Structure formats: C-alpha cells, structure tokens
Amino acid sequence: MSPRIPPRYANLAFAFLMSLLMAAIMSGIITAVNRGVDAGYLMAWARSFAVAWPIAFPLVLVLAPRVRTLVTHLTT
Template structure:
C-alpha cells in the first residue's frame, strides 16, 4: 500500500525540501566565500543555515505559486 500526498501536502513537502537544499547550499557557499574553509567553517555554516532556513521556507511557500503563475503566463505568450 502506497501513501499518496494531497496537492497541499505535496506543495508543503516541495517547499520544505527546496528550502532546506537552497538554504544549505547558499549559506555554505556564502560562508566559504566570506570566511574561507578555515577552522570553524562548519560551525559558521551551521549558524548561517539556522538563520537562512526559517526565512527560506515561508518565502518559498509564498513565492513559488506566484512564480509558477508568472512563468505560465510568459510561456503562453
């Protein structure tokens, strides 16, 4: 038996995964650019991620549907 997600649940899961990935990648890169890969990098990255993810998650929840609608309008011409 496979579990199916409702469209709302799928949207939340998408936002969760996308925000985790984007916040981790971006905070990691920006921390590396600003500090280098010196001792303490992972701790600094963790702090940056802890700040970035709670911002990224609700932003994706709010912005993804608007961006999707914009792209659909542009794609239709």
C-alpha cells in the same frame, strides 16, 4: 514499501525540501566566500543555515505559486 506523503501536502513538501536545499547550498557558499573554509567553517555554516532556513521556508511557501503563475504567463 516506503511511507508516502498524501498529495494534498505536495506544496508543503516542495517548499520544505526546496528551502532546505537552497538555504543549505547558499549559506555554505556565502560562508565560504566570506570567511574561507577553515577549522571553524562547519560551525559558521551551521549558524548561517540556522538563520537562513526559517526565512527561506515561508518565502518559498508564499512565492512558489506566484513564480509558477509568472512562468506560465511567460511561456504560453
């Protein structure tokens, strides 16, 4: 059986995973657009991700509940 995260940590787990994925994808795309995909691409991507993710994580923690509320108001 796989280890489970207690439900009280669901918002934290969501923010962690969402920010991780979004920062990785967006930093990868923006790095490719700005400098191309060459021999130094992975190192440049890693540096960009290292800057982006610590910013994205607290932003998702703060903004996700507000966005959920906004979506609820827009859809009901």
